[in-house]
């Protein structure tokens with residue numbers, strides 16, 4: 001079953017996506033998401049110039065060997081561009097293998113470990129009351145878990161507060177990143193009141209989550225965790241930049257608020273200390289950024305041994321291909337926690353028809369062979385790439401800060 005064709009499709013149906021499509025000599029196609037938000041063309045080039053030529057003629061059944069060939073064989077291992085490319089190839093090969101077997105991917109990953117995949121949505125608002133109304137809306141939609149983000153008095157903008165209605169799109173069109181200003185003091189003074197209000201409105205049972213988006217120091221994150229303990233969040237996400245994994249020991253020493261991290265990680269080596277020392281409770285690595293199904297299973301296995309659960313990233317810059325792959329993985333993996341789900345725009349849904357469904361707070365990958373997702377190339381061609389960047393963030397005095 002050799003690969004006879006491989007193509008990279010860049011399109012922008014509401015936001016930019018990079019898709020890899022492989023075709024075998026048997027006519028079986030496989031799809032992989034290769035979207036790296038704000039750096040899409042870098043991955044498209046890595047795939048077109050350095051990966052696609054190597055795939056033609058390779059046996060599509062050799063998934064692990066192809067993974068190692070692209071990882072070890074690159075010499076320059078890891079990094080977001082390389083690993084998004086490896087991930088896309090891996091997703092496409094698993095798609096092909098499951099289609100050839102005539103079964104949905106989750107059956108090849110060990111079958112169902114649960115009936116459905118618990119997902120969380122993104123409630124946000126410019127004010128606390130706007131955020132409260134947004135939480136109510138998500139609960140009306142059937143969500144059992146809701147991430148809550150709010151504007152902060154005195155700051156013109158902040159992470160996670162959208163320009164749209166139902167969901168938050170991080171990237172902004174333009175040829176340079178927009179700039180925002182940040183005050184950790186204002187944030188920490190504001191944060192507990194937000195969740196005090198939300199808990200007062202909705203009671204103790206709904207799962208609440210919050211994303212600090214890498215913006216605190218470890219001791220500030222420890223303070224945030226302590227401030228949030230009365231509101232027993234499902235998780236506090238990305239409390240501090242994770243390059244220094246040991247820094248999370250400081251957070252752990254001070255608070256029982258569960259910690260989630262990992263959406264920017266590209267391999268197990270970015271998180272093995274966090275997992276082995278149980279410094280986190282959820283690992284957020286994704287199919288598209290952390291080496292595909294093949295490597296994500298290895299991360300999940302290490303996490304399982306250390307009572308860490310999965311919580312895959314699922315923002316709108318994960319294409320429906322990645323979301324489909326994640327749902328198959330989530331349905332089968334034992335130590336599943338929760339899956340992030342931000343519904344895509346209608347034009348995205350039309351370009352990427354898929355079998356997965358949402359119902360009453362849970363998602364289901366469907367029973368179609370493979371990933372259960374396709375790409376309408378003709379329609380995709382009508383949405384050419386449109387430059388867009390993630391914002392950059394500066395403290396009030398102008399110092400660069402994590403966005």
Ligand code: CS2
Nearest residue numbers: 037170211263314315317340
């Ligand atoms: C966020 C994302 O969904 C999340 O948890 O961290 O919105 C993230 O900012 C974007 O996916 C970055 O592309």
Ligand code: MG
Nearest residue numbers: 211237238263
């Ligand atoms: Mg996040």
